[in-house]
Amino acid sequence: MIAAILSLTVLGILLGFGLGFAARKFAVEADANVAAIEALMPGSNCGQCGYPGCPGAAAAIAKGEAPPTICPPGGKALVEALAKLLGIGVDLSAVADEGPxxxxxxxxxxxxxxxxxxxxxxxxxxxxxxxxxxxxxxxxxxxxxxxxxxxxxxxxxxxVPVTLQHWVWPKPRQDAPAWA
Amino acid sequence: MSAQILTAAPLASPHAHAGGGVSLVMAKVMLALAPATLYGFWLYGWPAVHLWWITVLAALFGEAFCLRLMRRPALPALKDGSAALTGWLLALSLPPWAPAWLGALGGLFATVVAKQMFGGLGQNLFNPAMVARVALLISFPVAMTQWVAPLPLGSTGAPDFVQGLRIVLNGIPNLDAVASASLLGFAKTELSRGIDLLHTTVPALSFVGERAGSLGETSALLIAAGGLALVWLRVISWHIPVAMLAGLAIPALVAHAADPARYLAAPTHLLSGAAMLGAFFIATDYVTSPNTRLGQLIFGAGCGFLTWVIRTYGGYPEGVAFAVLLMNAATPAIDRLVRPRIYGRDRRGKPLET
Amino acid sequence: MGLMEKFLALIEPAHWGVHPDDRKRPAADAPVRALPLPERLYVPLQQHIGAAARPIVLAGQKVKKGQLIAEAQGATSAAIHAPTSGIVTAIGEVTAPHPSGLPVAAIVVEADGEDAWIETESVDPFALPPQEIARRVAAAGVVGLGGATFPSALKLGLGLKAKIHTLIVNGGECEPYLSCDDRLMRDRAPEIVDGIRLMLVATGAQKALVGIEDNKPEAIAAMAAAARPFREIEVRPVPARYPMGSEKHLFSELTGMEVPADGRTTDLGALVHNVGTAFAVHEALRHGRPLVERLVTVNGGAVAFPGNIRVPVGALVEEVLAFAGLKEEPARLVMGGPMMGSLLPHARVPVVKGTSGVLALTANEAAAHAPGPCIRCSSCVRACPVGLLPLEMSARIAAGALSAAVDLGLKDCIACGCCAYVCPSRIPLVQYFNHAKGELAAQSRAQLRNEAAKRLAAARAERLEREAKEKAEAALRRKAERMAQKAAEAAAAAGKTPESEATA
Missing domain, CATH: 3.30.70.20 (Alpha-Beta Plaits)
Structure with a gap:
C-alpha cells in the first residue's frame, strides 16, 4: 500500500520534472519581432491606436502591452495575421469591424x-x-x-460600398440550430 | 407579376435535392431491425417487450431532457429517430429479462452522456449504444450476464403481460429455473475450468435463436437479413460488415485449424454473440465510422479482429462492444490518414506532374 | 502504388458525381420560339469574367442592331453590342442577375421595332489568318457560353501560344432542366460544325472531339451527321452524369488524362469550348454578327409552356417568363441550372450572354428545407467529383478556421453542388464554400490594399522630406543670394564711399 503510494508519487514527481524540463528546453519562441509586426501594419501612422504611429504600436504589441486588436484600419485581417505571427488565439468576434x-x-x-x-x-x-x-x-x-x-x-x-466584385456570400446561419 | 423579392437572404445553389433525410435513414434502419426484434419478442416473451420499450423511452427522455436544458426545441430532434434507434440497439444488446432499471439507466446514459454531452447528433466520438452497454457491463456485471433460456410466447410457463412487467420491475423469481449461459460465456467458463472445447458439448449455434442470449444475438440469420436489406437499400455499404466479419472469421479459422481444443470455430464466432448485429448495425453507424471506403475497410477489419482477440484472450466472453469502441477512438486517426485523392493531385496532395 | 490504386478501384469503383433526375423533357423537344422584341433592353456592361466594358455611346444616340456600344477595357474583357436597333435612353444601373441583388452598370436601349442590323460584310473566314479569326471573335464580343463567360478570343489566342493539338467541344450540358445546347445541336449542327472548324484554324489544333452526354441521342445524331464530311471532327457520346460538363471532367472522360491541380487543359494540349460558343464564332465570322442574342431554356414546374426561347441580351427575365407563361407563382427563380445557377432576387433582371436558362421552380422542386446537424454519413465524400471531404471542410468553415479548410482542399472545389444535393441533413455546403472563398479573397484584397497604403505613406514621407530639403536648400540659396547681394551692395557702397569722398 505505502509502496504503491510512494512509487506513484515518485513517478509523478519525476514525470512532472520531465515535463517542466521539456517545456523550457523545447519552448517555441513566440516570434515577437517588432519589425515583422510593423511590416503587417497599415503604416499610415494614423495614431488611432493611441501610440505614436505604427512603429510605436508594433513595439507595444511585441512587448505584450497592447492587444493585437488595437488597429482600427487594419481590421479583422490584421488581427488574424498578428495572431498567427504571435502564435496567440484571438477572439475575432470582439473586434469591432463593421467592414472597411x-x-x-x-x-x-x-x-x-x-x-x-x-x-x-x-x-x-x-x-x-x-x-x-x-x-x-x-x-x-x-x-x-x-x-x-x-x-x-x-x-x-x-x-466602402459593396459592389458585385467585392460581395461575399454570407456564412450560413447556425444560431438557429439545425432543425429549428 | 413576380417582381417582388422572393427570398430575403441569398441562398446558394444547388436548387434541387436528391430527396431523403436523416429521419428516413433512421426509419430504414429500424425497419431492418424489426424482424429480428419481433422474433426476439416471441422467443423471450413479455419481459423482453417491456425491457425494450422502457429502454427506448429512457433514451428518448434523456435526449429530450438535454435539449430542454439547452433551451432547444426537443420534438424535432426526437423525430429524427436517432435517439430511439440508440435505445433500440441498446435494448437488443441487453439480457432479454434484464431488470427495467438496467434498461432505463442504459438508455439515459446512452443519450445523455454518450451523445448529448459530446454535442448531440453527429458529434459523438463513440457509438452511444455501445458506450451504454459497456458502462452497464462494467458497473453491473451480474445483472448484465443473467441470460435466460428462450421461453417462447404462448409456451407453457411463459410469463403473460403482467407477469412480464413484474419480472422486469422486481427481478426474476426462481432464477435458477430459467437461467442459461450464452454460448460464448459457456465456452469461456469451460476453458477457464480447464476443460477443452473438444471434451465439452458446445451448445448449438444460434442461427435462428435456439440459444440463450440477448435479443440481438439470438437470431443471427434475421439480423444478417436485415443488414443485407440495408446494403440493398444503400443505407450502408458492404465495406464495414464484410471487413468486420472477415476480421473475425480469418483469425478464428487459422486458430481453430491450429488448435481446435483451445479456439472456437469461425462459424461459431460469426453466428454467436453480437457479431452480426455489430457488423451490420453498430459498426456501420455513420457518425462513428470513417468517411472513406478504404478507411471503412480498415475500421471494420479492426473491429472484427479486436472482437476475436477479446473473445479469445480477454476476461469477457463477448467483445463486440469493446472492439467497436476501440475502433471508434481510432476513427479520427483513420480519417486523417486515409483521404480520397483530389482531382489533379496525388495521394499526398501534391499537384500531378504534366 | 499501382497495386494500391487497383485495390482502391476494386473497393470503390469510380463513382464521382451524381445522377440527378434530368427533367430536360418536354422542354428539350419543344421547337425553339423567339421572344417578341421587348420595348427596352437593359444591357449590362459586365457580362463576362474580367473588367467591365466601357460605354462608347451617349444617351440619345441612335444605334443599329449589332453596333458596338461598349468596348473591351483591359487585358481580360469583352465588347458589348446593341441587341436591337433603337435609341440609347440611358446609361445607368440595373439589378444584376446575381444572388446579391446588387446593381450593375447597364446601357438601356429603347427598341425602334425595326431590329435593323448593322452593315455586315461577308468574307470567306477560312482565308483569314488565325490571329485575324481571334480578333474578329473578340470584336464580336463572344464569351464562353457554357457558364464561365470567359472571353473566347483570349482562349483562342492561348491556343496558339500553348501548342494545342485537340479542341474539345463541350456538349455535355449536364445540368438538369437545361436543354439550350441540346436544342442548338439538333437545329444548328452544320453551323456549330462550321464554328468548330474555324476554331480549329484559330487554335492550330489538329482534331476536335465533341463530347455529348448520351441522354441527348437526337443531338448526337445531328452533330454526327453534320461532322461526317470532316475527318478532324469526332462526335463522342459520354455517359450522362453530373458534372460531366465541367471542363476538367469532360477532358478526362474524353482523353483519359488528368489535369494537374495547378494547371489547365492547355498544359496537356487541349482547349475546351462550349457548343454555343462554336455557334457564336460561326455567326461572328460568317455573317459578321456579334453576340447579341442567345438560346435560353425556360423551364421549371411553375412554367406553363417550357421550352427554348431565342432571347436578345438585355431582355428582362420578367418578360421571358411572361412569354413562356406561368402556371403558378414560383417559389424560386434561378438563372442557369439548378445545380450551379444563381438565385435571382426578383424577375426584373436582364438576360446576359451567359444565361443558359431561366428556371421558375415550385416549392416542391426547390426542396427548401431547414438544415440539420451533420450525421457524417459521408454521402458528400462519395458524391464529390473532385475527391474532397465536404463535411470536414464545412465544419472547419463553420468554426471560422478558413485556413484549415484550405488545407483540406477548398481551393480545388468547383462548387458543382453535388455534396449539398445528396446531403440528407440539407446542409448548405456550397454556401459554406462560397463564403469561405469570398472571405479569403477579401482578406487577400485587404492585404494588397494594406501594402498599397504603405507604399503611398512611404511615398508621401519621401515627398515631404524632399520638399523640406528643397525648401532648406532654397532657403540657403536665398540666404546666399542675399549675402551676395549684401556683399555686393556693401562693395558698391564701399566703392561708392571713396568715390563720394573723393567727390566730396
Missing amino acids: KIAVVQEEICIGCCRCLKECPTDAIVGAAKQIHSVLREACTGCAKCIDRCPTEALRMEP
Whole structure:
C-alpha cells in the first residue's frame, strides 16, 4: 500500500520534472519581432491606436502591452495575421469591424481649404485651394485623420460600398440550430 | 407579376435535392431491425417487450431532457429517430429479462452522456449504444450476464403481460429455473475450468435463436437479413460488415485449424454473440465510422479482429462492444490518414506532374 | 502504388458525381420560339469574367442592331453590342442577375421595332489568318457560353501560344432542366460544325472531339451527321452524369488524362469550348454578327409552356417568363441550372450572354428545407467529383478556421453542388464554400490594399522630406543670394564711399 503510494508519487514527481524540463528546453519562441509586426501594419501612422504611429504600436504589441486588436484600419485581417505571427488565439468576434470605411467629401460643404490634403498620410485627397476636394477611393486607408481637420465638417467616414466584385456570400446561419 | 423579392437572404445553389433525410435513414434502419426484434419478442416473451420499450423511452427522455436544458426545441430532434434507434440497439444488446432499471439507466446514459454531452447528433466520438452497454457491463456485471433460456410466447410457463412487467420491475423469481449461459460465456467458463472445447458439448449455434442470449444475438440469420436489406437499400455499404466479419472469421479459422481444443470455430464466432448485429448495425453507424471506403475497410477489419482477440484472450466472453469502441477512438486517426485523392493531385496532395 | 490504386478501384469503383433526375423533357423537344422584341433592353456592361466594358455611346444616340456600344477595357474583357436597333435612353444601373441583388452598370436601349442590323460584310473566314479569326471573335464580343463567360478570343489566342493539338467541344450540358445546347445541336449542327472548324484554324489544333452526354441521342445524331464530311471532327457520346460538363471532367472522360491541380487543359494540349460558343464564332465570322442574342431554356414546374426561347441580351427575365407563361407563382427563380445557377432576387433582371436558362421552380422542386446537424454519413465524400471531404471542410468553415479548410482542399472545389444535393441533413455546403472563398479573397484584397497604403505613406514621407530639403536648400540659396547681394551692395557702397569722398 505505502509502496504503491510512494512509487506513484515518485513517478509523478519525476514525470512532472520531465515535463517542466521539456517545456523550457523545447519552448517555441513566440516570434515577437517588432519589425515583422510593423511590416503587417497599415503604416499610415494614423495614431488611432493611441501610440505614436505604427512603429510605436508594433513595439507595444511585441512587448505584450497592447492587444493585437488595437488597429482600427487594419481590421479583422490584421488581427488574424498578428495572431498567427504571435502564435496567440484571438477572439475575432470582439473586434469591432463593421467592414472597411473610407473618407468621403460632401461637395456642397467643402470650401477648398486644403487642410485635409496636408493631413492625409497616403495623399489620398486631391484638390487645390478654393476647389472642391475629392478622396481617391483606392488610396484612402480609412484612418479618419482628415475628419477633424475639416473646418466645415465636409468629410465623413462611410463604409466602402459593396459592389458585385467585392460581395461575399454570407456564412450560413447556425444560431438557429439545425432543425429549428 | 413576380417582381417582388422572393427570398430575403441569398441562398446558394444547388436548387434541387436528391430527396431523403436523416429521419428516413433512421426509419430504414429500424425497419431492418424489426424482424429480428419481433422474433426476439416471441422467443423471450413479455419481459423482453417491456425491457425494450422502457429502454427506448429512457433514451428518448434523456435526449429530450438535454435539449430542454439547452433551451432547444426537443420534438424535432426526437423525430429524427436517432435517439430511439440508440435505445433500440441498446435494448437488443441487453439480457432479454434484464431488470427495467438496467434498461432505463442504459438508455439515459446512452443519450445523455454518450451523445448529448459530446454535442448531440453527429458529434459523438463513440457509438452511444455501445458506450451504454459497456458502462452497464462494467458497473453491473451480474445483472448484465443473467441470460435466460428462450421461453417462447404462448409456451407453457411463459410469463403473460403482467407477469412480464413484474419480472422486469422486481427481478426474476426462481432464477435458477430459467437461467442459461450464452454460448460464448459457456465456452469461456469451460476453458477457464480447464476443460477443452473438444471434451465439452458446445451448445448449438444460434442461427435462428435456439440459444440463450440477448435479443440481438439470438437470431443471427434475421439480423444478417436485415443488414443485407440495408446494403440493398444503400443505407450502408458492404465495406464495414464484410471487413468486420472477415476480421473475425480469418483469425478464428487459422486458430481453430491450429488448435481446435483451445479456439472456437469461425462459424461459431460469426453466428454467436453480437457479431452480426455489430457488423451490420453498430459498426456501420455513420457518425462513428470513417468517411472513406478504404478507411471503412480498415475500421471494420479492426473491429472484427479486436472482437476475436477479446473473445479469445480477454476476461469477457463477448467483445463486440469493446472492439467497436476501440475502433471508434481510432476513427479520427483513420480519417486523417486515409483521404480520397483530389482531382489533379496525388495521394499526398501534391499537384500531378504534366 | 499501382497495386494500391487497383485495390482502391476494386473497393470503390469510380463513382464521382451524381445522377440527378434530368427533367430536360418536354422542354428539350419543344421547337425553339423567339421572344417578341421587348420595348427596352437593359444591357449590362459586365457580362463576362474580367473588367467591365466601357460605354462608347451617349444617351440619345441612335444605334443599329449589332453596333458596338461598349468596348473591351483591359487585358481580360469583352465588347458589348446593341441587341436591337433603337435609341440609347440611358446609361445607368440595373439589378444584376446575381444572388446579391446588387446593381450593375447597364446601357438601356429603347427598341425602334425595326431590329435593323448593322452593315455586315461577308468574307470567306477560312482565308483569314488565325490571329485575324481571334480578333474578329473578340470584336464580336463572344464569351464562353457554357457558364464561365470567359472571353473566347483570349482562349483562342492561348491556343496558339500553348501548342494545342485537340479542341474539345463541350456538349455535355449536364445540368438538369437545361436543354439550350441540346436544342442548338439538333437545329444548328452544320453551323456549330462550321464554328468548330474555324476554331480549329484559330487554335492550330489538329482534331476536335465533341463530347455529348448520351441522354441527348437526337443531338448526337445531328452533330454526327453534320461532322461526317470532316475527318478532324469526332462526335463522342459520354455517359450522362453530373458534372460531366465541367471542363476538367469532360477532358478526362474524353482523353483519359488528368489535369494537374495547378494547371489547365492547355498544359496537356487541349482547349475546351462550349457548343454555343462554336455557334457564336460561326455567326461572328460568317455573317459578321456579334453576340447579341442567345438560346435560353425556360423551364421549371411553375412554367406553363417550357421550352427554348431565342432571347436578345438585355431582355428582362420578367418578360421571358411572361412569354413562356406561368402556371403558378414560383417559389424560386434561378438563372442557369439548378445545380450551379444563381438565385435571382426578383424577375426584373436582364438576360446576359451567359444565361443558359431561366428556371421558375415550385416549392416542391426547390426542396427548401431547414438544415440539420451533420450525421457524417459521408454521402458528400462519395458524391464529390473532385475527391474532397465536404463535411470536414464545412465544419472547419463553420468554426471560422478558413485556413484549415484550405488545407483540406477548398481551393480545388468547383462548387458543382453535388455534396449539398445528396446531403440528407440539407446542409448548405456550397454556401459554406462560397463564403469561405469570398472571405479569403477579401482578406487577400485587404492585404494588397494594406501594402498599397504603405507604399503611398512611404511615398508621401519621401515627398515631404524632399520638399523640406528643397525648401532648406532654397532657403540657403536665398540666404546666399542675399549675402551676395549684401556683399555686393556693401562693395558698391564701399566703392561708392571713396568715390563720394573723393567727390566730396
